[in-house]
Amino acid sequence: MFIPFNKPYLPLSSMKTIMASALSGTIAGNGRFTKKCHRFFEDRFGFGKVLLTTSCTDALEMASLLCRIEPGDEVILPSFTFMSTANPFLLRGANLVFADTLPDVPNIDPEEIEKLVTPRSKVIVVVHYGGFACDMDRIMEIAQRHHLWVVEDAAHAVDSYYRGKPLGSIGNFGAFSFHETKNIISGEGGLLIINDENQRQRAEIIWEKGTNRASFYRGEIDKYGWVDLGSSYLPSDTIAAFLWTQLNHFNRIQNRRKKIWWLYYELLRPLEDQGYLKCPVIPDYATVNGNLFYFTVSSLEVRDCLLKHLKNNGIQAVFHYLPLHSSAFFKNKYTGPDLPNTNRFSNCIIRLPFFYSLRNRQMKFVVNKINDFFLTR
Numbered sequence: 001m002f003i004p005f006n007k008p009y010l011p012l013s014s015m016k017t018i019m020a021s022a023l024s025g026t027i028a029g030n031g032r033f034t035k036k037c038h039r040f041f042e043d044r045f046g047f048g049k050v051l052l053t054t055s056c057t058d059a060l061e062m063a064s065l066l067c068r069i070e071p072g073d074e075v076i077l078p079s080f081t082f083m084s085t086a087n088p089f090l091l092r093g094a095n096l097v098f099a100d101t102l103p104d105v106p107n108i109d110p111e112e113i114e115k116l117v118t119p120r121s122k123v124i125v126v127v128h129y130g131g132f133a134c135d136m137d138r139i140m141e142i143a144q145r146h147h148l149w150v151v152e153d154a155a156h157a158v159d160s161y162y163r164g165k166p167l168g169s170i171g172n173f174g175a176f177s178f179h180e181t182k183n184i185i186s187g188e189g190g191l192l193i194i195n196d197e198n199q200r201q202r203a204e205i206i207w208e209k210g211t212n213r214a215s216f217y218r219g220e221i222d223k224y225g226w227v228d229l230g231s232s233y234l235p236s237d238t239i240a241a242f243l244w245t246q247l248n249h250f251n252r253i254q255n256r257r258k259k260i261w262w263l264y265y266e267l268l269r270p271l272e273d274q275g276y277l278k279c280p281v282i283p284d285y286a287t288v289n290g291n292l293f294y295f296t297v298s299s300l301e302v303r304d305c306l307l308k309h310l311k312n313n314g315i316q317a318v319f320h321y322l323p324l325h326s327s328a329f330f331k332n333k334y335t336g337p338d339l340p341n342t343n344r345f346s347n348c349i350i351r352l353p354f355f356y357s358l359r360n361r362q363m364k365f366v367v368n369k370i371n372d373f374f375l376t377r
């Protein structure tokens with residue numbers, strides 16, 4: 001038996017929408033399917049304004065431009081994340097200030113944010129790890145008190161909530177990813193959520209190379225031109241057509257992924273009760289969106305042995321993340337304090353195979369092998 005870590009959900013009907021897009025003759029950005037996808041997110045989650053992007057990384061780059069990051073501005077963010085949380089701000093010249101995670105949840109610790117605020121602070125970037133909400137009331141309160149922007153890296157967090165509010169809708173900006181490893185996919189792709197009404201127009205301009213082309217096509221102005229900084233952040237409408245099929249299957253995908261999550265959780269709880277591992281802690285303000293399944297073991301050594309054991313049994317499990325502050329690129333630039341919780345999660349997290357077509361018997365096989373590992377050690 002071989003069980004891969006990920007297998008993208010690729011229904012044959014995607015081909016039909018891609019064909020329809022190609023045959024329509026308009027395949028550049030901001031076409032018919034792009035508008036359908038925008039409407040889906042605005043209707044389903046009540047987002048005021050969204051823009052499809054070529055990736056979540058690009059959506060975050062737009063957020064960095066919208067926050068008007070200038071050299072020397074400080075951006076507070078977790079170290080326990082993907083480099084795409086950091087790059088967009090570093091590209092604008094920001095100084096990265098890494099905050100540790102909570103002790104029991106691999107999300108940024110609001111108390112650590114508070115300690116790191118200085119007069120140069122400009123933005124707080126949060127990551128809802130595995131789709132589990134950060135403590136947003138506390139984070140928004142800190143941001144408001146110090147006049148900081150809040151950007152939600154919601155790459156994992158489509159269809160997840162904080163006290164009933166959709167993630168991505170709480171900060172000034174939110175960013176989803178449709179990379180093939182996420183819940184809803186388009187190969188590469190993303191979405192920027194613009195929650196401030198007075199940032200909507202500028203977001204559209206940045207999206208289309210610094211032009212007011214979107215206003216022009218709505219007939220609001222009679223010619224368009226270069227009015228601000230920008231880049232080409234909009235995907236081809238053919239990508240949006242692919243995404244549209246995923247959105248039509250949104251409930252089906254999400255129902256299955258959430259079931260997979262809860263089945264892993266149930267199957268692993270006995271090992272948690274026996275003290276071999278720790279299942280994810282779900283804060284009372286957070287929900288499960290079936291993005292990924294992780295658990296933690298007691299040490300780096302146990303983690304590596306267990307990953308090897310699973311690999312020998314044909315199971316592709318992985319660790320997560322190499323902290324940004326100790327990465328090859330950043331470690332020589334890092335002058336902040338030690339981040340013990342970040343290091344512990346980085347050493348001890350294991351992620352299990354997780355994808356729509358994963359069968360219950362495959363999950364049972366995975367958990368049996370984990371059982372064998374601990375019970376025969």
Ligand SMILES: *Cc1c(COP(=O)(O)O)cnc(C)c1O
Nearest residue numbers: 055056057082084155177179189
């Ligand atoms: C996947 C991911 C990204 C990047 O998403 P892309 O769409 O690949 O650019 C950013 N942040 C986090 C936390 C991610 O997991």
